[in-house]
Amino acid sequence: MQIQIIAAPDPGLVAAATRRRLRTPVLVARCAGWALLAVTVLVQVATGLLQPGLLAGGVVLAVLVPVVLLNRTARRSLRHGRLTTYEISDGGVARSSEAGRHAYAWRAFRSVEALSGQLMFGLRGGRWVRVPTTGLSPAQVEQVLGTAFAQGLRVHR
The missing domain is CATH 1.10.287 (Helix Hairpins)
Incomplete structure (x- = not known):
């Protein structure tokens, strides 16, 4: 994926x-x-x-x-309203902007929550990575949630 x-x-x-x-x-x-x-x-x-x-x-x-x-x-x-690129793959989630790039392996997350228009990936220590689902189909969102579940994350829909 x-x-x-x-x-x-x-x-x-x-x-x-x-x-x-x-x-x-x-x-x-x-x-x-x-x-x-x-x-x-x-x-x-x-x-x-x-x-x-x-x-x-x-x-x-x-x-x-x-x-x-x-x-x-x-x-x-x-x-910091910068244009940001989010990448979701079998390896995890990454986000990058002109300020820098941050990549997280699936094991860094504890949960993912589907909110209207975005996914909230919960990191340990109470931090979150917010990923907008702009332009994604419902099937693609479900694919991301399925991958997260397969990686052992708690999925909240």
């Missing part, structure tokens, strides 16, 4: 990949913020005093931290 894709970063795809990639940290921040807001309400009910520090901390964790985290990560991905 040898598939080559040439694409520029798509803001919509980058945003979707960023939301998927940061799903856990954003959820943790939101839950911690809502818990802090609940504590603020309980303190006010019990003592009759509003604790502005708890209220502000809850709002920051529940709203501000997730927004900043998602926006900063997506902007960083789009900042």
Whole structure:
């Protein structure tokens, strides 16, 4: 199998990949913020005093931290908006642009997830390689997912 894709970063795809990639940290921040807001309400009910520090901390964790985290990560991905060539073969996945080339053997990945318009290859350590499926047929996407599965990766459709 040898598939080559040439694409520029798509803001919509980058945003979707960023939301998927940061799903856990954003959820943790939101839950911690809502818990802090609940504590603020309980303190006010019990003592009759509003604790502005708890209220502000809850709002920051529940709203501000997730927004900043998602926006900063997506902007960083789009900042280098270079035309990139992606190659998927029996040996693994490679991406190259005018800035450099990075190649990964299949054993470097732990999973692949099919999102709308892209494949997210999960590396060890929580990093991801995002590959747009622009111009690929559904059969070619299935071929890539089948190859990944045959190489021992967890495949999420």
